[in-house]
Amino acid sequence: MTEEPGEPTGRVRITSPLTSAPAHVRRSVRQEIDESTGIGEVYMRSLIRAQLRAALTVAATLVLSIGALPLLFLAFDSVTEMHVLGVPLPWLILGVLVYPGLFVLGWLYIRQVERAERDFTELVEPHRPDSP
Amino acid sequence: MNTTYGMVAVALVAVATLGIGAFGLRMSRTTSDFYVASRSVSPVLNSSAIGGEYLSAASFLGVAGLVLAYGADMLWYPIGWTTGYLLLLVFVAAPLRRSGAYTIPDFAQVRLQSLGVRRVASVLVVAVGWLYLMPQFQGAGLTLRTVTGAPTWVGTVVVAVIVVVNVVSGGMRSITLVQAFQYWLKLTALLVPLFFLVHAWAGDDRPSPVAPAEWFRPFSQADGPGLYLTYSVMVATFLGTMGLPHVVVRFYTNPDGHAARRTTLFVLALLGVFYLLPTVYGVLGRIYARDLLVSGRTDTVVLELPSRMVGGTTGELLAALLTAGAFAAFLSTSSGLTMSIAGVVGQGLARGRLTTVTALRLAAAGCVVIPLGLALAAERIAVANSVTFAFALAASTFCPLLVLGIWWRGLTAHGAIAGLVGGGVCAATATVVTITASPGGWFGALMSQPAAWTVPIGLGLMIGVSLLTHKSVPANVSRTMVRLHTPERLEVDRRY
Numbered sequence: 001m002t003e004e005p006g007e008p009t010g011r012v013r014i015t016s017p018l019t020s021a022p023a024h025v026r027r028s029v030r031q032e033i034d035e036s037t038g039i040g041e042v043y044m045r046s047l048i049r050a051q052l053r054a055a056l057t058v059a060a061t062l063v064l065s066i067g068a069l070p071l072l073f074l075a076f077d078s079v080t081e082m083h084v085l086g087v088p089l090p091w092l093i094l095g096v097l098v099y100p101g102l103f104v105l106g107w108l109y110i111r112q113v114e115r116a117e118r119d120f121t122e123l124v125e126p127h128r129p130d131s132p
Numbered sequence: 133m134n135t136t137y138g139m140v141a142v143a144l145v146a147v148a149t150l151g152i153g154a155f156g157l158r159m160s161r162t163t164s165d166f167y168v169a170s171r172s173v174s175p176v177l178n179s180s181a182i183g184g185e186y187l188s189a190a191s192f193l194g195v196a197g198l199v200l201a202y203g204a205d206m207l208w209y210p211i212g213w214t215t216g217y218l219l220l221l222v223f224v225a226a227p228l229r230r231s232g233a234y235t236i237p238d239f240a241q242v243r244l245q246s247l248g249v250r251r252v253a254s255v256l257v258v259a260v261g262w263l264y265l266m267p268q269f270q271g272a273g274l275t276l277r278t279v280t281g282a283p284t285w286v287g288t289v290v291v292a293v294i295v296v297v298n299v300v301s302g303g304m305r306s307i308t309l310v311q312a313f314q315y316w317l318k319l320t321a322l323l324v325p326l327f328f329l330v331h332a333w334a335g336d337d338r339p340s341p342v343a344p345a346e347w348f349r350p351f352s353q354a355d356g357p358g359l360y361l362t363y364s365v366m367v368a369t370f371l372g373t374m375g376l377p378h379v380v381v382r383f384y385t386n387p388d389g390h391a392a393r394r395t396t397l398f399v400l401a402l403l404g405v406f407y408l409l410p411t412v413y414g415v416l417g418r419i420y421a422r423d424l425l426v427s428g429r430t431d432t433v434v435l436e437l438p439s440r441m442v443g444g445t446t447g448e449l450l451a452a453l454l455t456a457g458a459f460a461a462f463l464s465t466s467s468g469l470t471m472s473i474a475g476v477v478g479q480g481l482a483r484g485r486l487t488t489v490t491a492l493r494l495a496a497a498g499c500v501v502i503p504l505g506l507a508l509a510a511e512r513i514a515v516a517n518s519v520t521f522a523f524a525l526a527a528s529t530f531c532p533l534l535v536l537g538i539w540w541r542g543l544t545a546h547g548a549i550a551g552l553v554g555g556g557v558c559a560a561t562a563t564v565v566t567i568t569a570s571p572g573g574w575f576g577a578l579m580s581q582p583a584a585w586t587v588p589i590g591l592g593l594m595i596g597v598s599l600l601t602h603k604s605v606p607a608n609v610s611r612t613m614v615r616l617h618t619p620e621r622l623e624v625d626r627r628y
Binding site for chain 1: 362363370393396400405617621
């Protein structure tokens with residue numbers, strides 16, 4: 001090996017691959033959540049945000065449907081005077097149709113949040129035999 | 133109306149209630165049994181119980197009477213009482229169950245780590261409960277007078293005594309069975325006579341109700357406080373349901389958050405089916421019982437219709453069935469309310485030398501005495517009004533506490549107390565002003581339906597003061613959020 005004089009060389013450290021440093025351990029999401037680390041917080045916030053979004057969607061739907069009915073009746077006489085099967089339309093809406101509507105909204109909401117919770121479970125404990 | 137059938141109906145409901153209560157007693161031994169039925173109630177049974185507990189005198193008798201008197205505008209009440217459950221489902225049902233607390237003050241304490249919030253919330257639970265109990269006791273007196281001619285105080289005292297015996301003997305477990313039985317009794321009691329009534333109406337050439345145009349149409353006049361009143365009723369009932377103590381305590385009897393959601397969905401279905409019926413009674417009452425408008429006894433229309441439209445022994449038997457349903461309504465709602473108030477007061481007493489179960493029994497007896505006294509002393513305060521004030525008070529205080537506590541990390545104990553006190557004082561003032569002075573015009577409207585302005589005050593104070601005191605956010609809020617929002621089947625650390 002020949003060296004040109006005047007050409008500085010950096011010191012090179014050569015280490016054995018077999019050191020006493022611990023190998024990188026894959027930490028589970030559950031640990032991150034249990035120890036309230038930054039990553040755990042991110043997971044929790046995403047779950048809460050998904051659930052809150054579903055709840056606010058239902059609330060907004062209510063405001064725009066049932067909440068808008070009084071204004072609708074006030075603004076359009078044709079709606080209040082319409083008859084369906086001999087029953088005035090406002091009575092049919094307020095006395096009957098509202099209730100199945102509320103049930104369907106609740107059912108859709110439950111489907112949405114249960115899915116979000118399943119996804120979250122899958123994320124946190126991917127190999128649980130009982131996770132669907 | 134035949135007195136005997138009515139008396140027999142009332143006696144049967146009372147015996148059945150106490151009998152199922154005694155059956156529950158044999159299964160109820162530990163403190164956990166007593167308070168929340170050991171959290172092992174299935175969704176179907178639990179939702180029947182919630183329906184049975186929730187459908188009070190106001191639903192069974194009041195809605196039909198209001199429709200008879202005021203028409204289409206009154207349909208907002210049952211809609212609001214049902215929609216309140218949908219909002220309860222989406223904002224609080226599962227997290228509240230997962231919080232693992234027994235009562236609202238428990239929830240406030242574990243979430244905010246503050247005894248002060250706990251005390252304020254306890255006082256409010258008792259206030260809301262009493263506002264709701266008083267009209268139940270009064271309604272019972274009126275019904276028994278209509279049916280049997282007995283003095284008003286008899287029915288009031290009878291209901292109060294049965295409720296105390298029931299709560300003291302079995303606690304929540306027996307209440308759950310009693311309530312579930314009473315939902316189905318109430319539904320049957322309204323449904324069966326309706327077939328006969330509609331048949332009689334069809335045989336009578338299907339007459340239409342005779343009424344002025346504004347009875348048929350919602351908001352026939354745009355001016356005046358009509359629109360404000362409607363929206364205020366919506367705010368109170370939509371948001372108040374989640375804060376009623378007897379409704380919230382039911383959610384602790386679900387085994388987990390998933391079951392809490394299922395239960396609420398079933399409740400939506402049960403309420404939807406039930407609320408189809410009182411409207412029909414109201415419309416039929418407008419046709420066949422218009423004289424009740426003149427005498428001001430519209431609340432009794434449901435009980436009066438069978439003898440007027442069907443008549444004979446059939447009519448009297450149907451009337452007795454309706455009486456049984458009405459009595460079930462008073463008993464179930466009063467039992468649930470007494471149980472939830474007693475749960476809160478009993479926990480306070482149990483800090484002393486008493487055992488928890490003894491404390492709960494003492495509290496149950498004590499909590500009934502005061503609304504009973506008020507019901508006996510007060511001249512008749514409109515039943516529907518008193519119930520509305522309970523909703524408005526709950527909506528202005530517990531609704532912000534629950535929703536912000538569950539979804540917003542920034543809520544502090546100071547903010548919660550400010551909101552509970554501010555919202556509570558405003559709603560209580562409006563109640564007192566309406567009952568004592570009953571002012572008219574716009575001021576009267578603002579006082580008689582206060583929710584539209586008291587809820588923003590309670591919510592605003594809670595958010596504003598929390599932001600000002602953001603340094604005192606509880607240190608363990610992240611852990612609490614994990615507990616409230618993660619599904620139970622995940623094995624994460626849930627300690628507070």
